[in-house]
Amino acid sequence: MLSGPATHCMLFGGSRSGKTFLHVRNVVFRALKAPGSRHAILRFRFNHVKASIVLDTFPKVMQLAFPGVQYEMDKTDWYARLPGDSQIWFGGLDDKERTEKILGQEYATLYLNECSQIPQGSRDMAATRLAQRVEVKLEGRPVTILKPRMYYDCNPPSKAHWTYKMFVQKVDPESKMPLANPLDYVCMQMNPQDNAENLAGDYLSTLSALSPRLRKRFMDGEFADATPNQLFSEESLEKWRVLDGSVPDFLRVVVAVDPSGSGDVDNADNDAIGIVVAALGTDGNAYVIEDLTVKAGPATWGKVAVDGYERNDADCIVGEVNYGGAMVEATIQTVRREQGQRKVPYKAVSATRGKVVRAEPISALYEQGKVRHVGYFRDLEDELMAFSTVGYTGDRSPNRADALIWALTELFPGVVAQKREVKKVTEPVGRFVGQMGGWMS
DSSP states (O other): OTTSSOSEEEEEOSTTSSHHHHHHHHHHHHHHHSTTOEEEEEESSHHHHIIIIIIIIHHHHHHHHSTTOOOEEETTTTEEEETTTEEEEEEETTOHHHHHHHTTSOOSEEEETTGGGSOHHHHHHHHTTOOOOOEEOOTTSOOEEOOOEEEEEEOOOBTTSHHHHHHTSOBOTTTOOBOSSGGGEEEEEOOGGGGGGGSOTTHHHHHHTSOHHHHHHHTSOOOBOOOTTBSSOHHHHHHHOBOSOOOOOEEEEEEEEEOOOOOSSOOTTSOOBEEEEEEEETTSOEEEEEEOOBOSOHHHHHHHHHHHHHHTTOSEEEEEOTTTTTHHHHHHHHHHHHTTOOOOOEEEEOOOSOHHHHHHHHHHHHHTTOEEEBSOOHHHHHHHHTEETTEEOSSSOOHHHHHHHHHHHHHSTTSSOOOOOOOOOOSOOSEEOTTTOSEEO
């Protein structure tokens, strides 16, 4: 398929199925057989392509598939120079200045890695640079023109994403009209089971233990059903997720507690106590640091919250008071007193509106990239995915998500504006004009 007549080729499927390795191998192969050619491997964020491709997959491909082939890595402009003076550029589409520099050149191959994170507009802009005309020169074979190709891969997002519409439905993502050249867009599904001999022995078991939502994506390699009313999209979470630990200095750190209303006795029927730690960075973005949610009585969850406060050098603890009134603060301060420490700065918050109404402005922050998860929080993210404009569709109370929303509301004051009460008018409104008599509004 990847060497067939189609220009646009996508590999989609579960995690660690070999998609990236195959595409990088093909890019290198094309660069070697066409001297002087230029190629680009792009992700949404440059630090991701640097960590996953430049420092990991690319060296492995060169060692395993092209042993003995020498190359030079330019770590100023971040491109590899191969024999024959071909170049493979590595870039991120989130950096405007660097993107303009990379896309100021023409390429014979473009490879969009993890394109579920890449907006369609960025994909369309990159596609305009697939224009370099170069010759294939192989010993003993006639000279031919290297066919321009654009490679894609992804762990499947939802069916609302442009990858599904373009490669599976064969329609234009914007107009929804059939593609004018559908045969030019081909795709193939690859899953980790197909690559089992190259995986650690317990990796498939790890994937099997994921939540149904994540197992469908990372093990079964299937596109998720689109939810038109969904508030939080998986694409937004993945696009801004921080996996390399590169976070800025924090201006403010908060621990948010969402009590369940359950009693002191822990049992299987009780809801968990939502406890989430989030921080506001010097870059103006919020970072979700820890999900400490626990199903336990006050003595335990109070200590968990206080320990999270100490460990992250937090500024305050935020607690929702609808359940138990001042119970959260009393629990927190009791734990501190037992530890021989002074009181924790505490702020009580009250839910005067429904969960969905409080979640809507927070979902807008996610879309803008203002909230970024440092690592994976699978249970928390499952709860976020269950929020829609028509209500919460999850099985249990979203205590983790509620705590997160309280934390982010504290970090972005004013984002969740309270509705003003309309004061009932019991007398005419205006000023009395004595000489004319009566009221003038």
